[in-house]
Every structure is written in C-alpha cells, then in structure tokens.
Amino acid sequence: MNYYNEIKKQIINNEITKKVKDYSKNKSDLQTYYNIGKILAEAGKHYGEGIIKEYSKKLTLELGKKYKPSLLYKIKQFYDIYEKVPTMSGNLTWSHWYEMLSIKEIDKIVYYVNQCEINNLNVRDLRSKIKSQEYERLPKDTRNKIIKKDKFKVEDFVKNPILIKNSYNYNEISEKLLKQLILEDIDNFLLELGNNFSYIGNEYKIKVGNSYNYIDLLLYNIEFNCYVVVELKITELKKEYIEQIQIYMNYIDNNLRKIHQDKTIGIIICKKDNKFIMEYCSDDRILSREYELL
16 A cells, blocks of 8 residues: 555545535544544554654645644544544544543543533633643542443532632632632532532522521532532531531422432532541531632
8 A cells, every 4th residue: 555645645535525515524634634543553564653754744745735743643643542432522623632632541531522522612621621630630439430431420520629710819718708709600610510510509598497507509410310519618627517518418308309309419618628527427428529729
C-alpha cells in the first residue's frame, strides 16, 4: 500500500464531503481522522515515527494547507484512543477529542465522553471540567465503578472537594455568605454534585416539635427520584452536624416524600472533613464533602 497517497486521498475526499454535505462535516472529520490515524499507525510500523514529518512536508506542499507534524501526531493519537474507548458519541466534535488527547487514562476519557453526552457539553465546558480535575475529585469507589461498569448511586458523582466560585474574593466567609455564593452560581454548584439535580429552595422552613428549623438547601435528584438535603458548615465536620441533618432528612421523608420516591440523601458541605466521625456514622445516606473557594 502507498500510505502517503491513501492519506492524501482521505483528506481530499473529506474536503469534498464537507462542501457538498454541510450537516455531515463533523462525522466526516472524525471518520477521516480515524482512517488517517490508522494509516499512520501502519506506516509507522514499516518506516518508523519519522515518516510523519515526511508526510507533513509533502501534504503541506501538495495540498496548499499546513499539515504540521503535531497535527498528524494528534490524529494518530486519536486513532489509538478511538480503538480503546467503548463508546463513540456522534455529538462530540474533533475539537472535543482534541481537548482529551493529552489524557493518558482511558477510564478518564470515558468519563468525560459520557459527561459530554449526558450534559451536551460544548468544548469550553469540557475544557473547564478537565482543568478543574473533575475526574480526580470523584470518590475512588466511583472511579472503580466506571471501570467495572457497575450501577451508580446518587452520591457517587458528588465531587470532593466541591468547588465554589468566590466571585468577590471574600477573605472572611460565613455560612450565610457561602450560601450566597452558591446561589449566585447555582447551575455550576448543581453540576458539582452530579447530574440531574434540581433546586427546590434555600432556608427551607420545617417545623420540628414546637420550633421552626431551616434547611440550608433542599434539592431533588430526578434520575434517582429522591430529595437531597444540603447543610453548609464553615468549620470542620462535627458529630452534631450529622445529628442535625438526620433530623432534617427524617422530616422530609415523613412529610414530603411520596411512597414511590427513594429515601432522602443528606450532604454536609464543610471546610474540612472528619473521617473519624464519618467512619462511625451509621446512616450511609449521609455524606460529607469539603468545599474549596475559587
């Protein structure tokens, strides 16, 4: 096989397809880059990695566009990854894939591919997730579930730490101010907790005995069909916080939850987690997460 001529033909055919069928540009790009990557991989086996630089010069000279070696290396890398990732979304563009080519772990790529599919992420959103090390902030058990393709629970995708945008660069943070920062950027906060969360209210008023109490944030997860109570603390996790959120969760279960809905989940967002306290917490519906101001 003449590897160079085959690569040249793929590029020319792709250009023609993109002009004739505008709607299929993305699909054509990805298919073309996959084909070229495969050819480059085969050519490399016969002629070594240096063949990419040679092809780069010839393509640039003959087709009148710059086909830098770095681009051809990326295309070959795309082919290598494409072969290992179990699902390929038609919603992802070459620009999406380009953002992920520097990632070494296939499981991490699979996670971001799925996030793009579920949340219809544009390239800017994807870049932001990668930059914030979202995958690394997932619980270790969740990452293992991704590898094993196990069933997920509502708490699996709650990040740690949860990143909260400090829009005004406050030096001193109170619980009231922390809540304000969250509410001002509520969409991103909900994504920090995972997928399919919806906002119900803040300072949600409930009556326990003869006194009124106020839940910091009351949410609902549509996918897992359950209420989620969120309490905000600016100190290290304390055992009384667990007792407090248990009361709120039980109230929601007894007064709001319908028979077809799952039991309420509780999330304590605090300045510093206390593993010792969580270790002896008997209610596995409660989880704690640290917050970090950006």
